[in-house]
Each structure stands twice: as C-alpha cells, then as structure tokens.
Amino acid sequence: MKNKLNRGRENKLYISILIVTGLAFGVFFTSKTWMYDDSAVAQTPFDESIGGLSQTTLILRDWEYNPTNELMEVTLERVQSGTDAVEPTFTFYAKEQNTSQKYNAELVYQSDNNMVVQIEDVPESFQVIGLFVTEHRDQNILKQEHKKQLQNNGDEVTITDQDIKETALPEPEEVIVVGDYRKIDMNQSLVTKTDKGYKKENIIADMKRHKQGITTIIEEDIPFQENLITTLTQEKDDLKQDMEFETKEEQAETEREIKQKEKAMKDAEDEIAKLEKKVEELNEKYQNREEELNALTQNKDENQQEKNEKTDAENAKTDQ
Structure with a gap:
C-alpha cells in the first residue's frame, strides 16, 4: 500500500516537474511578446535622412516581418545627393546584433526613388537586426577622380585608366539600417509581390x-x-x-x-x-x-x- 502511495506521489512530482519545465520553456520562447523590455530601442528612425554615403541619402520608410515564413521586408527611399553622372548600385546583407551569422538580403524591387529589400530566414527570436547597405560607385568615375587627385598632387606623368589599379580606388561606402523588434511591424500576410504590386504600394504610401x-x-x-x-x-x-x-x-x-x-x-x-x-x-x-x-x-x-x-x-x- 505504501509503495503504491509513494509511486503515486513520485508520478505527481514528475508531472509537476514536466509542467513547470514546459511553462519555463514557454516563457523563454515567448517572453519577447509579453514581457517588458527596458533595454534601449536601437531602431533607425523612420522618415528621416540617413547619412554615411557619398552619393545617396537613404530614408527608412517601412520595415515588416512575417514570423510564419521568417521573412523581413525593408522599404528604403533613396535620394541622389552626390554629383556622379552615373547613379551608384547597391548590395545588401543583414546580421543580427551580437552574432556572426549573416542573412541573405535581396533587392526585390526598385523604382526611381525606392528600394524594397527582403531578408530571408530570420528567426522569430531576433531582437535587433542590421541591414548593411553598400554603395558602389561607377568605376570610370572613380578612376577619373583618382587621376585628378594625382594631377593636383603635382604628378606630371601621363596616366591612363588602364594604369590605375582597382586597389588604388576608394572602397565602397556602407551604412547600417537597424531594426528593433519593438518597432518592426508584424505582418502575417507578408509575401514577395509582383513589380506592379510593389509599385502600387509605393504610390499609395506616397499619397x-x-x-x-x-x-x-x-x-x-x-x-x-x-x-x-x-x-x-x-x-x-x-x-x-x-x-x-x-x-x-x-x-x-x-x-x-x-x-x-x-x-x-x-x-x-x-x-x-x-x-x-x-x-x-x-x-x-x-x-x-x-x-x-x-x-x-x-x-x-x-x-x-x-x-x-x-x-x-x-x-x-x-x-x-
């Protein structure tokens, strides 16, 4: 009889431990959604100019995330603020704060003044994520600037574009647009759209x-x-x-x-x-x-x- 009682108590104890453990895991994995976070918000401000690039001023217009398909979408407005006759091109990648893992970031739509970048495979546990935007200026323009700089320094030797090595040219400039989970909009219906779909969204946002x-x-x-x-x-x-x-x-x-x-x-x-x-x-x-x-x-x-x-x-x- 005592053995049955002891086994019953042990079973209840094990069940209690399992329940507590389950609750602990639940709290751990969902605490971001309901527990107060008093850490400083690291979000790049929306609708404000972002400096750091020589030819382009960026403006963060929108940032959304779909936890179901782990997809982020960042909308940037770009304003050409430099003097280059040829507009620069851009490459992207993303990285979560305090980690070394990089996320693939792809330009899925661009118009005269807007760029839509999607970041893939971002886990729901993310806290702060940075979108690295690299500005690539036209190589011929960079070579011409380099030649003028050499001439201004008193170099009388005739230099052709072929003489200039790419290593002598300045490195592409880069800025980081930061997203904080507390400021990013959750959008369960977020998917990749057609060009017309993005164009319509941009027009409506402008209006x-x-x-x-x-x-x-x-x-x-x-x-x-x-x-x-x-x-x-x-x-x-x-x-x-x-x-x-x-x-x-x-x-x-x-x-x-x-x-x-x-x-x-x-x-x-x-x-x-x-x-x-x-x-x-x-x-x-x-x-x-x-x-x-x-x-x-x-x-x-x-x-x-x-x-x-x-x-x-x-x-x-x-x-x-």
Whole structure:
C-alpha cells in the first residue's frame, strides 16, 4: 500500500516537474511578446535622412516581418545627393546584433526613388537586426577622380585608366539600417509581390505622406504662424499706447521694439506664403500619384479582362 502511495506521489512530482519545465520553456520562447523590455530601442528612425554615403541619402520608410515564413521586408527611399553622372548600385546583407551569422538580403524591387529589400530566414527570436547597405560607385568615375587627385598632387606623368589599379580606388561606402523588434511591424500576410504590386504600394504610401503633409501644414503650421501674427500685432499696439507716457529716449527704444515686431510679422506672413505654396505642390504631387495609381489599376483591369476573354475563347473552342 505504501509503495503504491509513494509511486503515486513520485508520478505527481514528475508531472509537476514536466509542467513547470514546459511553462519555463514557454516563457523563454515567448517572453519577447509579453514581457517588458527596458533595454534601449536601437531602431533607425523612420522618415528621416540617413547619412554615411557619398552619393545617396537613404530614408527608412517601412520595415515588416512575417514570423510564419521568417521573412523581413525593408522599404528604403533613396535620394541622389552626390554629383556622379552615373547613379551608384547597391548590395545588401543583414546580421543580427551580437552574432556572426549573416542573412541573405535581396533587392526585390526598385523604382526611381525606392528600394524594397527582403531578408530571408530570420528567426522569430531576433531582437535587433542590421541591414548593411553598400554603395558602389561607377568605376570610370572613380578612376577619373583618382587621376585628378594625382594631377593636383603635382604628378606630371601621363596616366591612363588602364594604369590605375582597382586597389588604388576608394572602397565602397556602407551604412547600417537597424531594426528593433519593438518597432518592426508584424505582418502575417507578408509575401514577395509582383513589380506592379510593389509599385502600387509605393504610390499609395506616397499619397498618404503627401496627404499627411498637407494636413499638418493646414492644421498646425499655418495656424501657428497666424497666431504668432495676432500676438505680435497685439504687442505692437500695446507698445504704441505706452509711448504716450514715455520719455523721448524710451520712445526711441520702443520704436526699435515695434520695428522688430513688424519684421517678425512680415517673416510670419512670408512663411505662410511659403506654406501655402508647399500645400499647392503637395496637392499636385498627390494628384499625379493618384492618376498614376488609376492608370495602373486600369491596366490591371484591362489585362484581367483580356485574360478572361482568352479563357472564354479557349473554353468555347474546347466545347466545340
């Protein structure tokens, strides 16, 4: 009887240990999703210029991750900020913080100003991951710059492009765009799209930014300048009233203050004019992108219609 009781207690003990161990593993592997993380966020800011390259300014627009297929997608806007006549090309790879393992990163779409890079096989346990972007300038441009540098240094020997070794040219420049799991959007439906799919996404994102820019100017920036003018006008009127009871010396000082107020009012009026001009430009950009989106959608509908007609014709032929 005692042996049965002991075995029963041992079984309960083993079961308890297994349950606790299972819970511990569950906490360990899912704690990222529910436990508070007080470490510093390492995310590269969105919608801000990223320096470090000689010919290109990058802007991080979006960063998504699908844990199901372990796929990341990073959208970068690129602005040519250098003087090279030939735009540079780019290569990519990714690496998680504090590890040596590299992840394959592939450029899946690019337009005149956008690049979409996918990072493959990223485990859900990632914390901070860096996308390394390397800028490759045209070799002929680099050789010409090198020759000019030699000439400026007083080298009178005639040098041809063939004489210049690649080792003498500067190394490609590199920047790291950092993603923190707390700032990366989880997207369970993230997959590789067609070029038209990415183009449509970029157009919609541009339209959203233009609309937000218009809203900010109209609802915040212009009212701020208008309130500033109202405040300055009141202060100017108060100063004029005070002049009746001031000495000539005090009046001269007040006149200077009034002129300063008037200048600030004029600056605010000029700023409002600039902001209104900016609204016009953003509206024009929004309309252009909207037309581009409509044309893209129309082409898609026409292609689908042609496909349907072709299928119907083939079906009719088969029925005969």
